[in-house]
Amino acid sequence: MLTDITLGQYFPGTSFLHRMDPRMKISLLFVWIVGIFVFDMPKAYGVFTAATVLLAIISRVPLLTLAKSIKPLWMILVFTLLIHMCGTPGEALFHISVFEFTKEGFMQGFVICLRLALLIFLSSLLTFTTSPLELTDAMESLLSPLKCIGVPAHELAMMMSIALRFVPTLIEETDKIMKAQQSRGVNFESGNVIKRLSSLVPILVPLFISAFRRADELAMAMEARCYRGGEGRTRMKELKVRALDYGACACTVVLMAALVVMKVEGI
Amino acid sequence: MSIEIKNISYTYMPKTAFEHQALKNVSFTLNEGEVTAIAGHTGSGKSTIVQHLNGLLHPTDGQVLVDGTDLASKGDEAVKARQLVGLVFQYPEHQLFEETVAKDVGFGPKNLGVSEEETEKRVREALEFVDLDYDVFKDVSPFQLSGGQKRRVAIAGVLALKPKYLVLDEPTAGLDPRGREELLSRVCELHKKKKVTLIFVSHKMEDVARIADRLIVMNHGELVIDAPPRKAFLEEAAIKEAGLDIPVTVRLLTELKEKGFSVDTDAFTIDETAKRIARAIKERGRR
Ligand SMILES: Nc1ncnc2c1ncn2[C@@H]1O[C@H](COP(=O)(O)OP(=O)(O)O)[C@@H](O)[C@H]1O
Ligand SMILES: [Mg+2]
Numbered sequence: 001m002l003t004d005i006t007l008g009q010y011f012p013g014t015s016f017l018h019r020m021d022p023r024m025k026i027s028l029l030f031v032w033i034v035g036i037f038v039f040d041m042p043k044a045y046g047v048f049t050a051a052t053v054l055l056a057i058i059s060r061v062p063l064l065t066l067a068k069s070i071k072p073l074w075m076i077l078v079f080t081l082l083i084h085m086c087g088t089p090g091e092a093l094f095h096i097s098v099f100e101f102t103k104e105g106f107m108q109g110f111v112i113c114l115r116l117a118l119l120i121f122l123s124s125l126l127t128f129t130t131s132p133l134e135l136t137d138a139m140e141s142l143l144s145p146l147k148c149i150g151v152p153a154h155e156l157a158m159m160m161s162i163a164l165r166f167v168p169t170l171i172e173e174t175d176k177i178m179k180a181q182q183s184r185g186v187n188f189e190s191g192n193v194i195k196r197l198s199s200l201v202p203i204l205v206p207l208f209i210s211a212f213r214r215a216d217e218l219a220m221a222m223e224a225r226c227y228r229g230g231e232g233r234t235r236m237k238e239l240k241v242r243a244l245d246y247g248a249c250a251c252t253v254v255l256m257a258a259l260v261v262m263k264v265e266g267i
Numbered sequence: 268m269s270i271e272i273k274n275i276s277y278t279y280m281p282k283t284a285f286e287h288q289a290l291k292n293v294s295f296t297l298n299e300g301e302v303t304a305i306a307g308h309t310g311s312g313k314s315t316i317v318q319h320l321n322g323l324l325h326p327t328d329g330q331v332l333v334d335g336t337d338l339a340s341k342g343d344e345a346v347k348a349r350q351l352v353g354l355v356f357q358y359p360e361h362q363l364f365e366e367t368v369a370k371d372v373g374f375g376p377k378n379l380g381v382s383e384e385e386t387e388k389r390v391r392e393a394l395e396f397v398d399l400d401y402d403v404f405k406d407v408s409p410f411q412l413s414g415g416q417k418r419r420v421a422i423a424g425v426l427a428l429k430p431k432y433l434v435l436d437e438p439t440a441g442l443d444p445r446g447r448e449e450l451l452s453r454v455c456e457l458h459k460k461k462k463v464t465l466i467f468v469s470h471k472m473e474d475v476a477r478i479a480d481r482l483i484v485m486n487h488g489e490l491v492i493d494a495p496p497r498k499a500f501l502e503e504a505a506i507k508e509a510g511l512d513i514p515v516t517v518r519l520l521t522e523l524k525e526k527g528f529s530v531d532t533d534a535f536t537i538d539e540t541a542k543r544i545a546r547a548i549k550e551r552g553r554r
Binding site for chain 2: 183
């Protein structure tokens with residue numbers, strides 16, 4: 001039922017990618033994404049595809065699970081491919097009524113789809129190997145230079161981590177309340193729209209009440225432990241850039257440098 | 268007539284990284300008229316079993332039959348069978364939502380299509396049964412009540428469905444000793460007067476010993492003991508293994524017996540225990 005939804009898609013593990021500093025992961029992901037769009041030689045695509053597959057294998061995330069991450073964008077990819085196929089002049093492959101599908105179009109569409117797919121896979125790898133809490137920590141750390149222009153980095157990150165922390169709790173709670181009301185004869189599955197909407201009231205009211213109660217309790221507990229915002233706070237798990245992060249960084253630099261040379265030399 | 272649990276297994280979130288088998292091949296029968304207690308430490312699968320009894324969860328494997336009808340089957344018969352079983356969740360007060368106590372208690376009967384008059388009658392009866400005066404409480408908002416009162420309103424909400432089998436998941440959790448005592452005696456009365464078959468989940472072995480005819484002990488999703496409490500407490504090792512305690516009285520008497528006093532160990536009230544100890548001391552003096 002509801003609890004079948006897992007939050008984000010974190011896949012616990014101890015691989016190289018799991019152990020990397022989340023800030024480094026986010027920064028390198030950014031570099032890679034830029035790379036994928038800048039280097040448009042066929043060889044570069046080969047390199048990026050191979051690298052992505054390699055990373056996926058290293059991460060130990062089941063390939064099928066990873067492949068599923070493309071599901072929400074599947075239609076867009078197919079659509080992109082079709083538009084390119086019939087929008088590009090060239091040698092015709094086949095016709096459907098007035099539309100002509102060309103080989104050149106297919107090649108171009110394929111390249112664009114490959115780019116998009118690589119993008120999705122790489123970002124999914126980040127969320128598969130980084131817990132939501134690590135992500136918010138990294139966000140806070142990366143945003144902290146902006147504090148001087150008034151971006152409340154700590155507060156944003158704290159809000160995000162509290163929200164993330166409570167999503168599973170609220171899902172669980174919803175599941176429980178739904179079951180409790182089902183035991184009292186509510187039927188969520190049949191009836192017309194109005195009936196179904198009104199059957200939401202017995203769920204939403206208790207859910208809101210419990211959310212407010214929890215928020216209240218949490219605020220109280222935080223104050224009782226002297227929480228006063230981010231000023232001067234230390235953390236239990238300090239983010240640390242370690243040898244393996246520098247290693248990953250060095251690999252990326254070498255790879256990008258090689259690609260720049262290839263592009264300039266026109267290889 | 269009975270609820271038959273036949274070889275059920277249940278897995279939460281199958282085929283994901285969080286797959287968890289909460290029940291492993293559990294079988295037992297709950298007979299009409301009995302009071303059955305289900306005990307086990309946190310996470311042993313008690314709530315999971317309980318949710319199978321009225322078809323909120325369907326077993327991954329196996330069958331649940333209520334008066335002979337498989338709850339997982341399609342059709343009206345299964346729906347009817349589910350309605351025979353009333354389930355009170357753990358912390359049931361969290362499910363209250365109506366503006367007034369009477370409306371909240373009447374919510375269940377209304378869903379079942381019971382007439383206004385009959386609903387009012389049932390609400391009155393259910394509230395009186397949990398010791399809340401209908402005329403005083405009917406127009407009060409449930410959110411103004413104390414914790415114990417809220418819980419009683421929530422239980423009344425299930426009683427108003429007139430279930431043949433009443434299942435309570437840790438009904439006394441979080442109540443003070445007095446509230447616990449009152450709730451238990453209410454529930455017992457329900458069994459005696461209305462002939463409702465009771466199934467309740469509890470950690471408190473004292474409570475189990477006092478009111479249950481039968482004790483089912485769960486450990487890591489498996490059924491380890493299914494026996495009358497008196498017999499079950501003899502299997503001390505298995506009970507300890509399941510993370511539960513033997514009632515204090517039984518422990519005391521067992522230790523005395525080990526020290527050479529001739530006492531029977533199956534006393535569950537303080538009075539009875541005291542009497543037995545006195546008798547044993549006298550007997551020893553005579554010898
Ligand atoms: N909705 C759920 N999703 C996933 N796992 C669950 C869910 N509910 C319970 N579990 C797991 O199933 C096991 C049994 O839970 P439960 O039946 O609630 O135990 P008990 O009521 O005996 O404390 C626990 O390990 C728990 O973590
Ligand atoms: Mg439970």
